[in-house]
Amino acid sequence: MAESSPISTPEPTPPTQLVPANSATRALNVLGDRWILMILYLAFQRVRRFDEFQARIGLARSLLIDRLRRLQTAGILHKVLYQERPKREEYHLTEMGLDLYSLALMIIRWEKRWFYDPANPAHRLKHKCGKDFTPEFRCGHCGELVSPGDVYVEDGPGAGFEPSQPPRAQRRSTVPAGALNQGGPMLDRAFQVLGDRWTSHVIASAFLGLRRFNEFQERLGVAPNILSDRLTRLVEIGVLRRELYQQRPERWEYRLTDTGRDLYPLIAELIRWGDRWLADGKGPPLITYHRTCGHRLDAKITCDQCGEIADVFNVTPAEPGAD
Numbered sequence: 182m183a184e185s186s187p188i189s190t191p192e193p194t195p196p197t198q199l200v201p202a203n204s205a206t207r208a209l210n211v212l213g214d215r216w217i218l219m220i221l222y223l224a225f226q227r228v229r230r231f232d233e234f235q236a237r238i239g240l241a242r243s244l245l246i247d248r249l250r251r252l253q254t255a256g257i258l259h260k261v262l263y264q265e266r267p268k269r270e271e272y273h274l275t276e277m278g279l280d281l282y283s284l285a286l287m288i289i290r291w292e293k294r295w296f297y298d299p300a301n302p303a304h305r306l307k308h309k310c311g312k313d314f315t316p317e318f319r320c321g322h323c324g325e326l327v328s329p330g331d332v333y334v335e336d337g338p339g340a341g342f343e344p345s346q347p348p349r350a351q352r353r354s355t356v357p358a359g360a361l362n363q364g365g366p367m368l369d370r371a372f373q374v375l376g377d378r379w380t381s382h383v384i385a386s387a388f389l390g391l392r393r394f395n396e397f398q399e400r401l402g403v404a405p406n407i408l409s410d411r412l413t414r415l416v417e418i419g420v421l422r423r424e425l426y427q428q429r430p431e432r433w434e435y436r437l438t439d440t441g442r443d444l445y446p447l448i449a450e451l452i453r454w455g456d457r458w459l460a461d462g463k464g465p466p467l468i469t470y471h472r473t474c475g476h477r478l479d480a481k482i483t484c485d486q487c488g489e490i491a492d493v494f495n496v497t498p499a500e501p502g503a504d
Contacts, residue, residue: 198402199342202466204455205385205448206401210346211255211459212281212451215376216240216248218288222303222368224258224278225285226498229271256458257281277458282493283482284450286316291447292371295440303368305499310487313499318446321481323474329388329445331472338464345402346378373418374444379403380411384420384441385448392434393426420444449480 200206212218219238228234235245249272252258257278260270286306293304293315308314320327375381382401391397398408412435415421420441423433437444449469456465469478484491 198345200345200400200402202339202341202343203385204339204453204459204465204467205451206346206382206455207459208451208455209375209378209381209385211251211257213375213378213381214248214251215372216244217252218368218372218376220245220248220252221257221278221281221285224272224274225282225493229261229273230269231272234272252278279493280454280457284447284454286482286491286496287318287447287450288368288371288375290316290318291444292368294443296370301368302498306491307497307499308484308486308489308491309495310484310489312484312486314484314486314491316491317483317485318449319481319483320471320474320476321479322471322476325471325473327446327449327471327478327480329442332449332469332478333472334389334467334469337466337468339460339466341463341466370418374415374420375447377411379407380414383408383411383415384437384444385451387421387435387437387441388445388448392436393432394435397435415441446480449478453480 212221216238219240220234223234223237228237231245231249234240234249235242238245240248249258252272253260255277256275258272259275261273263269263271289303289306298304305313306316318327319325325331373380374384379401382403383397386397386400389400391400394405394408394412397403397412398405401408403411412421416423416435419438421435422438424436426432426434452465452467452469460466470476471478482491483489
């Protein structure tokens, strides 16, 4: 008689950890992926067809299919038939997708301010006023520029707890930038920060005042090895700095640098988008107020040259190679 194979008993599934509800966290669970950010970057440049995305990004066909499917499932892209025989479809941004443009402007703003590259068309945006400009993040009520020290938050109607997100199959992308972006320069630094879900979760949590390893772990429900890796990475790229707060044994805090603090408009736009599209009817978990005027923050993105609103309908990037 043949020897029977040993039966392996699967490890029990750990109980799901509950974490505080947060709209930035919900948004990053959808958007916190390097490839998805690249697809959206190109979609705002009116790239719509599969072969165009593949040529510009240099992404394997199977991965591109997966990310396009995710964006459709989330409601950010939808297919539109442009040829019947043979059947050909292209990918268009939905209203939900178009509403991400203000986030895209804040990503461009941050990278342009800290890692300016004149060869990158995204760093040379042109507003309808005819001038190259840098987007500004202002209070919609009083018109003042908004920084993280200018705001405070209170619990909203959607406050509470929800299950933490399970780990994804893929790990943090370690593909060198030189192997990507075959169609021209993109937003490499910003994609390093936002193109990994846990990295961007750590940044969003830092704006809520978290500084210590156990605080991040408790709030995010993230495995210690993953958290350690992401904190180290954020220190390396200059978004966080380590400060010793206890010598025996050594204990460290992680604080936002000036570069990191300047990510606030980006995080605020993630929260706004998550409040609008991912709140499931419960309302925002947190409400942000502008200290300067005392009103609830309802931000607007403006041109730094003429002061008028900047949006998807009145902004264009410079042509590649243009002076």
